[in-house]
Amino acid sequence: MQVPATFAYERAGSVPHALELLDRYGPDARVVAGGHSLIPMMKLRLAQPEALIDINGLSELAQLSVEDGELVIGSMVRHAELLAGAVATGPYPIFEDAERVIADPIVRNRGTVGGSLCQGDPSEDLAAVFAALRATAVIQGPAGVRKVPVREFHEGPYETAVGDGELLLALRVPILDGAGSAYEKVERRVGDWPVAAAGAVLQLDGGVIARAGIGLTAVGAEHFCAPEAEAHLIGKPPGAEVFAEAGRIAAEHCEPHSDQRGPADYKRHLAAELTRRALARAVERI
């Protein structure tokens, strides 16, 4: 049986209290939300934090709503909540596509949107989704609240813009009128991390692509996005050839690594193939 090393446990009663606890315990404290990444790592003793700050009681972080033309997803919103309601999946079916294939229902019942992003796993599905949507992360620290574009949020594998003593409060996603979105993932088995996955968001204007967002995960795409491929799409009418070319461009700019999910060349192929498919499905949904 796997058992973690000794740690202190604190339950935060409010965001200021959580920040105070983070300050008190310092950099060896970890915030626990759904715990579905952190707790297994602790049981395997790959992580040995001195203290856990439990933010499960912070209902102010569980908001899921539309404010000022923006979708606001609190960091404590559970995957299952995002999937169940139409608040996020209505304007952006990409959430439904992605959430349906994140882990399994048991994990989705507890795992949180903020936890997924803050874990910073290079194969995280939601990182690609928010990158495609050009979301903004809202972070609070001792110095106050700051906003970080999600394409600057991930600073490397397991490294994010959320510093010591800070807490991710929410993700804000601009709602684009008449946008289409989709997510395509290849996994070895349901619930597995992706071998590769791609998300796409498209908005047309006058029959040509006015806005394009492409998110990629598990393929070594910088900041989980594909700006060169997006640039290729702008101003062109949507179509199989232009999408295939965008996929090729996206794949060129990836740096996938071989592992037991597949060799690098296969993952690069998937980056192209899944980008193409996500774009095609996104445009069908406009």
Added chain:
Amino acid sequence: MSFGRMHRKEDARFIRGRGTYVDDVKLPGMLHGAILRSPYAHARIVSIDTSAAEAHPKVKAVVTGATLAGLNLAWMPTLSNDVQAVLATDKVRFQGQEVAFVVAEDRYAARDALELIEVEYEPLDAVIDARTALDAGAPVIRDDLEGKADNHIFDWQAGDRARTDELFERAEVTVAQDMLYPRVHPAPLETCGALADFDKVTGKLTVWCPTQAPHAHRTLYAMVAGLPEHKIRVISPDIGGGFGNKVGIYPGYVCAIVGSIVTGRPVKWMEDRSENLMSTSFARDYHMHGEIAADRDGRIKAIRVKVLADHGAFNGTAQPTKFPAGFFHVFTGSYDLEAAHCEVTGVYTNKAPGGVAYACSFRITEAVYLVERLMDVLAAELGVDPAELRMRNLLKPDQFPYTSPTGWEYDSGDYPKTLRLALDMAGYDELRAEQAAKRARGELMGIGISFFTEAVGAGPRKHMDILGLGMADGAELRVHPTGKAVLRVSCQSQGQGHETTFAQIVGNELGIPADDVEVVHGDTDQTPFGLGTYGSRSTPVSGAATAVVARKVRDRAKLVAAAMLEASPDDLEWQDGKWSVVGDPSTAKSLAEIALAAHSNLELPEGVEGHLDAVTVYNPPNLTYPFGAYICVVDVDPGTGQVKVRRFVAVDDCGVRINPMIVEGQVHGGLADGVGMALMQVMAFDEDGNHLGASFMDYLLPTSMECPSWELGETVSPSPFHPIGAKGVGESATVGSPAAVVNAVVDALAPYGIRHADMPLTPANVWRTIDGRPFRTDLAIS
């Protein structure tokens, strides 16, 4: 009263969470053990410093190989007459090997103390790829064995080499195929573990352990540790899945026992998931080269096979002594051919020991996979439909009992009928038409067939044993005065539903409801000797023993009934579950009435004992030979390599079905296993011997999402060698299904000229195969 569907008696406790597993057992004063394991696949141990761990305030004992060497317990025999290190003394030989054992007041402290043990290793080159194990200059893994200068374990062969070679020389058509059955793991949801309680006052050792073979464990503990056998009690409570993983004795069990003897307190050790996957019995790891000789009409003449068998660092496979490759030589399958020959070479590598385990019926899984893949390769070569090719070569009903070219005596069957039923259920012709239409549109659809025959129920004791213990099993049946019965059997259920099935057998023989029969198993102090549950042997052996012992009770009841009726026993007949005077049903006496009389003051004839209890030992006259026809339909996405199993038709013939619902449950589980092995499961290793499948993130179990709604059918060919005509079925689907799935995927890829791909057929593997660049699935992907 008898055979048929009934809910499992054990479900009442399982669905309420009221089962009792080893980890549920808590004894006063119980301590907890944890094992320090090797991070290296191959390294010399320079030194071990346990002083800091011993100084931990909650640590009660630290045991190392040196401690055990002092007790002559550092090495223990394996189930294949090799030896295995309990705790390493000289070298570590696989990643995850046991190095030290800590006993502490709680699990957390035990685990913490592991980090305080300092081991200095001198890393050595590792042998990871079995194909290089016999190379000149390969590192010698087993230098502990006197004079051992290579990694060779055994060469073994079966069949008629000269006749087989002759047929190959004369053959109109031959095909050959290399194939790998990769290393997989049974991965029971309950991991292994033990709770040992040595009572210094009475000298009695009690071991709670999820073992599939409690009696064999008891005897081996007595032989190895020198403890008197009557002072050893092995209790195997509810088991959360075994699949062969829980047959042998693991170092942790011995450590828990030593820990209890050393500390004088009960010691519990439960392994974690990674320990289970990294160190306990694996399955398969067979590198096979198969050839088939046929004429142009597709009549097969001969099969020739060479196998390189990777046994890991210690030869620990569980199998009868005569058969180092298990029952692999049943590889001629379900077909009528003239000759066959196989050669198997076993080698050591720097991987965990084990083998056989995982519902394989002693290597029949490998044999079935081999022959069923070869049949498809031949079909492709000849341009003959795979169903038609099988139909031309299947054994005919009038050939039974049939002696195979490698010496097996198949018991019964109508193979063509079973295959026809499966083809009809699948709508085979329509599927082929659909496939043709899809191929014309560039879509990939595959149809795969597997027709398997197993040899299960080991076995006749003159041929089959485990470490010299013959594979016969006992049964005891007590009938209480009110006609309720208690059956005691030697085997142990890991979820197979023995408490129900065996009660039904007794009920059927004695005319009482199955609910009136309590089945006791899994406690060596409470049950007769026998070798346990694996290789689908429970119903063929213990189930037969149950029928036989129940018939003994019935015969005893006849004498008592005769006394009750003041008639001659010769004038009685058994009708509708009662003894009555021939032709006079009004005289009928039920078992309950007879049982009460047997315990009463009724005067019994001279020489007739009172009571009805009986005992037996069943030595099977032959194995039983279940078989089946499986058809799998898949769709493959050429852009991603993803495989979707759309349909799966499984027609099983396991002779008489005692409880069809339980049989179907066993088949469902085995089919899911097959999908898992075919599509996602493998334990691969990198060049340094790092285990690349040591958690459920990396070693994938299939879920309902990967499984179609199974379509089951049955034919019934009773076994003439079993008292109720039953055959084992626990492993049929695991044995038969991987070939059907792989054949379906390969069939889908036929437009690319592909004739074979190794398991697991992950999206990456399929895509690379389409691209003509398959990779070794058992090594690190680069």
